[in-house]
Amino acid sequence: MTHEPRNDSALPPLPPLPPHRDPADAWVVAPSGERYWGLHGAAGLIAFDSLRGVLLQHRAGWSHHGGTWGLPGGARHGSESALEGALREAAEEAEVPAEALTPVATHLLDLHVWSYTTVVARVDSPFEARVADAESLALRWVRPEEVAELDLHPGLRTSWPALRPLLDLRPALVVDVANVVGSVPDGWWKDRADATARVLAGTARVVAAGLPASVFGVAAHSVLPETVAVVEGAARGAVAKGCVRVVDAAADGDASVLAQVEELRATGATVVVVSSDRGLRRRLGDDVMTLGAGTFRSLMSA
Template identity: 45%
Template sequence: MTARDGDGWALCARGHQHWGVYGAAGLLAVHHTLDGMPYVLMQKRAWWSHHGGTWGLPGGARDSHEDAVAGALREAHEEAALSPDLVRVRGLYVDDHGGWSFDTVIAEADGLLDAAPANGESADLRWIAADEITSKDLHPGFAETWPGIRPALSPLVVVLDLANIIGARAEHGWWRDRAGAASRLLNELLPLTARGLPQPPVALPGLARWFPRFVVVLEGAAARGADPGPWEGDLTVVSAPGSGDDTIVEVVGDTRPWEQVLVVTADRGLRERVTSLGALVTGPRWLLDQL
């Protein structure tokens, strides 16, 4: 396993040649402006490269030891001088050609970050409004996948009704130590922030994996006694001053307009309240199956 051991041509099941012995990955950095418009950092490929002069994403061949996220972040740093710590990975879109795939890593940026050609593979780098991308001369591979990627640019926020989830878990003796049960579940949630989630059982765009922002709402004895953090990963714990349901409704109402919100609860009344705000809902069993 050495750097650049992925460089080379590969043949897919469709009979096409692609660059990247172990597949390839690219970084789609996206920033939503206050009016909700997503801007994507696009790369104009150098004239000498494959499909030179077209617009696509910073990316390239993955090395044998890299997953898609590591490969995409490395390529974006090499080609666009984009520091990995300035973006937060939110999703993974896989374009599988059979034996070879291009993995698009969707990452959220807090602003229109500075980016410039950092090596000879980039002729230009620009933030382009999502609605204007199809007017560009696009790399054929990106042009083919863009209609599937475009609806997935909005980041996912998963809001957890932890009391309801703990009750659904039916862990022995949890009612005698609600704070301990909450802390145990919180610790089990942490790996999900790193490995992401498969497609939720709700109407969301078809990504291979989602890397959401988790907001956990605690109430009652769990709020008073559970470890308040700070927690590693993209996980925030909110202690309800009173009703947990009311706090969850406030959390949903405070999300940004372009975010997709999924509330995990089996409480029928709460489900009705959050769906009236545009949130999606699913039951605790779906989440517990991911742990």
């Protein structure tokens, strides 16, 4: 984690860089003279295990704010996303296996000339983190209530109050595909299967990029929900790519949406349903959040 303003008289040394150094491993210099690490910004990972806590990195003494506790992370490379950068850095620095995690949200510090994205991920399969490069003195799992007691990197100390509530977030999205398909008169009735495929592809893009956190009513930048798409009628049998799970409605599409909502809520998930169907919304009740089909389509086309 390297996102504190720096002036020329107090710059930390360059980190030890491998011979195959990525071009993005360099300083960004702001008009004010402050410098930030990573030409494309930087990203870090909060891996949260409900039994062991948050994985923290004891920063090497040579680094900026050396000796403090922060997150595995570093400069984003090329065109990689913040999620890809955070997972890569965590693997390089602490041997964190991406397959053991489920990312749930991102928190963004945007300084215009440079940005730092914190990716919050749930640990689904326990793993042993190991110091894998010279940037760490040690790694430790820390209970959330004990994090603030440590000598934290100033960036983490500032952002921790906003990050702490995200640890327990378990977001889920249930898409009423038939309602989204029928929300615009684009000729969908001529080929329902093709129209459904387009909506599923758009859903996968939206989910992969992250939904605005406001959809789930949380203070973050984006949310990465578990996503279920309910299809019915002639669209049954459709296949989605990426992280979207397709459920074929046996008969009543609304009943299938309701069943998926109850199943997800039973796991502790916070569920948002995508539909403009008033009848379905009444059946969901006031304690289930909804997102209109038109609004969802605007996210798909963004």
